[in-house]
Amino acid sequence: MANLVFYNGVNMSEPKLSPAAEELLKLRGLGPLADKMGIELLELSAERAVATMPVLGNTQPLGVLHGGAHVVLGESLGSFAANVWAHPNKVAVGIEVNASHSRPVTEGVVTAVCTAVNLGKTLATHEIVVSDDQGRRLSTVRITNFLKEKAD
Numbered sequence: 001m002a003n004l005v006f007y008n009g010v011n012m013s014e015p016k017l018s019p020a021a022e023e024l025l026k027l028r029g030l031g032p033l034a035d036k037m038g039i040e041l042l043e044l045s046a047e048r049a050v051a052t053m054p055v056l057g058n059t060q061p062l063g064v065l066h067g068g069a070h071v072v073l074g075e076s077l078g079s080f081a082a083n084v085w086a087h088p089n090k091v092a093v094g095i096e097v098n099a100s101h102s103r104p105v106t107e108g109v110v111t112a113v114c115t116a117v118n119l120g121k122t123l124a125t126h127e128i129v130v131s132d133d134q135g136r137r138l139s140t141v142r143i144t145n146f147l148k149e150k151a152d
Contacts, residue, residue, distance in 0.1 A: 018045035021084045034076050037069060046085035046124075049077040049114040055107050064104040065138070071099050074128035074141025077114035082124035082145035085116075092124055092145035099141045108133040112141075122147050 017025065021044040030041060037058055043050040051073065058069040075097050082092035110130050117125040128141040 015041045016043040018084060020087050021045055021080075024080075024084055024087050030076060030080065033072060037072055039073060039076060044080060044084065046081055046119055047116045049081045049126075050111065051077055051114075052109050052111050054109050055105055059106070063106050065106070065110065067099065067101055067139075070101060070110075070130050070139040071097060071141060073110070073112045073130060074099065074114070074139070075143055077112055077128055078126035078141070078143035079145060081114050081116065081126055082143075082147070085119050085124050086145075086147045089150065090147045091150055092147055094143060095146045096144045097141065099139055101139045102137050103132075105132045105138055110138060117142075120147075 025041075025044070030039060038054045040052045041049075042052065053069065053073050055065045058066055060066040075094065078097075079092060079094055086092045110132060112128050112130045114126050114128040117127050123144055124147060125142065125144045128143070129137055130139045130141065131137055
């Protein structure tokens with residue numbers, strides 16, 4: 001039986017994808033790093049993306065979720081959402097990412113909600129809020145991507 005994933009009481013076993021996101025995921029997926037980190041995509045469009053990631057396996061030596069894991073989750077969502085915006089004529093490449101960590105987490109699953117701040121012709125900026133199982137904010141990640149023409 002397939003694993004059922006619920007987000008805010010909604011069955012998300014099959015991710016909610018915009019048409020452009022569905023097309024892009026078929027072409028290239030989220031990538032091997034997202035797979036290694038256990039990132040599960042729940043929703044994806046240029047305007048909004050949601051994913052989860054287990055704490056287990058992504059901790060630093062003190063047993064808390066590694067700050068870099070927050071950034072990988074946030075950057076993965078923000079980059080892919082920007083690429084959905086850029087598709088099919090452009091690609092998004094990251095030019096800036098930053099993170100502020102608010103509180104630690106030692107167990108469970110974290111949820112990241114990515115929201116577009118600006119979707120322009122040459123830049124796309126997203127804010128990603130990472131929360132714990134109880135909805136408490138753990139970190140805030142912001143990423144800006146440059147939208148460039150695809151190489152032939």
